[in-house]
Amino acid sequence: MASEGTTAPRSASKYAPEERTAIGIAFGNTNSSIAFTFDDRVEVIANEDGDRQIPTILSYIDGEEYYGTQAKSFLVRNSKNTVAYFKDLLGRDFASIDPSYCHASAHPQETNGEVTFTIIDKASSEDGEAAAPSTVSVHDIATRYLKRLVGSASDYLGRKVTSAVISVPSNFSDAQRQAIVKAADAAELEILQMITDSAAIAAAYAARIDSETAANEDATAEHKKDKIVVIADIGGTRTDATVISSSAGMATVLTAVHDYEFVGAALDKVLIDHFAKEFAKKNKGIDPRENARSLAKLRLEAEATKKALSLGSNGSFSVESLADGIDYTATINRFRYETLARPVFDGINRLVESAVTKAGLDLIDVDVVLLSGGTAHTPRIADSMRTLFNDTATIVAPSTIPAATNPSELQARGAALQANLVRDFDAEEIEQSAHPMVSTVQHTSLAVGVIAQSAAGEVFTPIIAAESAVPVRRAILLPAPKDGGDILLRFAEGSTHVNTVVKAKAAKSDDDSDDSDVDSEDEEDEEERSKGWKVQNVLAEAALRGVKKGAKIEVAISIRADMGVSFTAREVGGKAAIRGSL
Amino acid sequence: SLSADWAAEGDIKRIKTLSAGAHRSLEPVGPQYLAHARRMRHNRTFSEDDRI
Numbered sequence: 001m002a003s004e005g006t007t008a009p010r011s012a013s014k015y016a017p018e019e020r021t022a023i024g025i026a027f028g029n030t031n032s033s034i035a036f037t038f039d040d041r042v043e044v045i046a047n048e049d050g051d052r053q054i055p056t057i058l059s060y061i062d063g064e065e066y067y068g069t070q071a072k073s074f075l076v077r078n079s080k081n082t083v084a085y086f087k088d089l090l091g092r093d094f095a096s097i098d099p100s101y102c103h104a105s106a107h108p109q110e111t112n113g114e115v116t117f118t119i120i121d122k123a124s125s126e127d128g129e130a131a132a133p134s135t136v137s138v139h140d141i142a143t144r145y146l147k148r149l150v151g152s153a154s155d156y157l158g159r160k161v162t163s164a165v166i167s168v169p170s171n172f173s174d175a176q177r178q179a180i181v182k183a184a185d186a187a188e189l190e191i192l193q194m195i196t197d198s199a200a201i202a203a204a205y206a207a208r209i210d211s212e213t214a215a216n217e218d219a220t221a222e223h224k225k226d227k228i229v230v231i232a233d234i235g236g237t238r239t240d241a242t243v244i245s246s247s248a249g250m251a252t253v254l255t256a257v258h259d260y261e262f263v264g265a266a267l268d269k270v271l272i273d274h275f276a277k278e279f280a281k282k283n284k285g286i287d288p289r290e291n292a293r294s295l296a297k298l299r300l301e302a303e304a305t306k307k308a309l310s311l312g313s314n315g316s317f318s319v320e321s322l323a324d325g326i327d328y329t330a331t332i333n334r335f336r337y338e339t340l341a342r343p344v345f346d347g348i349n350r351l352v353e354s355a356v357t358k359a360g361l362d363l364i365d366v367d368v369v370l371l372s373g374g375t376a377h378t379p380r381i382a383d384s385m386r387t388l389f390n391d392t393a394t395i396v397a398p399s400t401i402p403a404a405t406n407p408s409e410l411q412a413r414g415a416a417l418q419a420n421l422v423r424d425f426d427a428e429e430i431e432q433s434a435h436p437m438v439s440t441v442q443h444t445s446l447a448v449g450v451i452a453q454s455a456a457g458e459v460f461t462p463i464i465a466a467e468s469a470v471p472v473r474r475a476i477l478l479p480a481p482k483d484g485g486d487i488l489l490r491f492a493e494g495s496t497h498v499n500t501v502v503k504a505k506a507a508k509s510d511d512d513s514d515d516s517d518v519d520s521e522d523e524e525d526e527e528e529r530s531k532g533w534k535v536q537n538v539l540a541e542a543a544l545r546g547v548k549k550g551a552k553i554e555v556a557i558s559i560r561a562d563m564g565v566s567f568t569a570r571e572v573g574g575k576a577a578i579r580g581s582l
Numbered sequence: 583s584l585s586a587d588w589a590a591e592g593d594i595k596r597i598k599t600l601s602a603g604a605h606r607s608l609e610p611v612g613p614q615y616l617a618h619a620r621r622m623r624h625n626r627t628f629s630e631d632d633r634i
Binding site (some may be wrong): 010067192195198199200202206207239248249250251253254414417418421422433434436438439440441443444448467470488493536537538539540541542544546563564565568578580 | 585587588590592593594595596597598599601602603604605606607608609610611612613614615616618619620623624
């Protein structure tokens with residue numbers, strides 16, 4: 001959506017396809033990751049620290065540069081020379097940045113209209129005199145970080161990484177995109193293509209479904225080609241809810257909603273506040289949040305506890321010398337945490353719901369909810385999505401589908417898959433392929449299908465889903481009426497509507513749900529909502545004559561780029577057939 | 583289920599054309615998209631593309 005009408009930023013450094021080694025990079029504000037495709041297998045690369053989620057942090061101690069987890073630990077005792085949360089500062093005016101996440105590390109400042117940091121990144125001289133601080137632009141910080149990231153990938157692969165596909169939020173401006181390409185150029189990294197985070201996530205998911213479908217031919221019904229997918233990408237400092245129409249592996253964004261409040265950092269804050277208050281209660285009212293170093297320790301440990309609570313039902317929290325030299329150890333169970341964090345979880349729910357509404361859809365229209373981002377590991381979020389979607393959509397998260405792809409890895413995987421696809425292309429070819437002239441196509445506004453007689457009367461069966469990109473071609477098999485004979489097929493456009501049937505209060509109200517806290521809403525009558533089809537326009541009628549008893553009819557519809565429609569209907573293994581176009 | 587008085591030339595009765603669609607942007611990502619881009623750039627149809 002935000003990319004509409006814009007051309008992709010071009011990387012200046014160019015490599016011939018055969019000289020390229022291309023990786024996928026998910027460059028986040030909080031964490032980044034790198035991935036590579038070996039044949040058809042994607043591997044998220046661990047850096048030399050063994051991390052696959054590499055904190056987007058850079059730190060300097062005595063001229064030595066640290067990045068990732070090592071740099072993150074220096075937020076406690078070397079916060080002034082540590083730069084964190086800098087990705088969102090790239091390509092922006094100083095006046096428009098939100099520096100609140102940078103308070104705990106080096107502060108951004110303005111130098112000649114550029115966002116810069118003052119850090120001591122040089123070694124002290126031999127006579128022990130401290131080095132003078134340098135002013136480093138956020139651009140240089142990003143370059144240095146990307147160099148380290150690419151260096152880790154090169155070390156792992158044993159050859160120099162030359163190129164990458166990198167993913168960015170869909171509401172990134174052209175200036176922000178250009179700034180990332182410029183930083184990559186300076187790091188001698190060729191950006192083959194810049195894709196949106198949601199497209200990367202969708203690609204990683206689609207690749208997985210494709211491979212599962214290939215492995216299991218019978219799975220076609222479950223893995224139908226056209227789906228409405230909601231991607232809830234819940235990160236450390238931002239959450240994006242994107243509704244996409246996925247048509248045979250091609251994704252069209254219907255709406256995207258961005259939020260900076262209901263994020264992973266808000267969950268950390270819930271735990272920070274909880275433990276800080278507990279500590280104060282036990283220690284004469286000393287609030288560790290009032291001391292920068294204590295707060296930094298709290299923050300690191302709260303995040304670790306949060307991660308533990310995603311995996312187990314108990315999390316321990318312990319910090320040595322938290323404040324005033326006092327050690328602190330405590331535990332928290334998942335239920336308590338979920339109660340405290342409820343406002344954040346509710347906020348994520350509202351965000352997802354608002355994205356679906358904004359797309360002009362009902363929750364019941366959604367086929368798949370794909371949870372992505374580090375915070376998506378939280379089991380409670382998957383649970384509340386299941387409740388929100390009333391079990392009509394498949395919720396893809398580790399706690400609902402144990403074999404689901406790690407939500408932290410989806411973006412890097414998608415970028416790596418794309419890197420593998422485009423690495424053989426010339427830069428011009430990639431640019432032309434992504435050009436709006438090519439990517440912008442007509443999408444059907446209604447579903448197109450066939451009305452057939454059945455025992456239950458006339459039934460509309462959709463063949464091509466609404467919001468399908470044209471040209472498109474789909475076919476289905478329909479059972480012919482029992483007696484065969486001459487059949488009237490009516491081709492029509494249809495839309496979905498929601499049938500609401502109010503059921504009397506369920507007999508077993510003591511549902512076995514795990515949240516046994518008294519919920520007054522459960523007292524109401526249950527409404528059962530189901531999706532129905534309504535015929536909008538009959539496009540054509542066709543007669544199929546002489547169909548045998550109990551035969552099957554294959555009905556195919558194709559829509560051309562000019563929105564012209566062709567249809568065929570034929571009896572499987574029989575003579576009756578008809579073909580027409582509009 | 584075909585009523586006796588139903589008749590049309592070639593057994594097809596055309597009633598309406600498809601309602602207007604909307605122009606939207608595909609995400610330029612994934613093998614299916616690249617196949618689409620290839621068809622667009624060479625102005626090929628599905629079946630022409632399959633043959634190559």
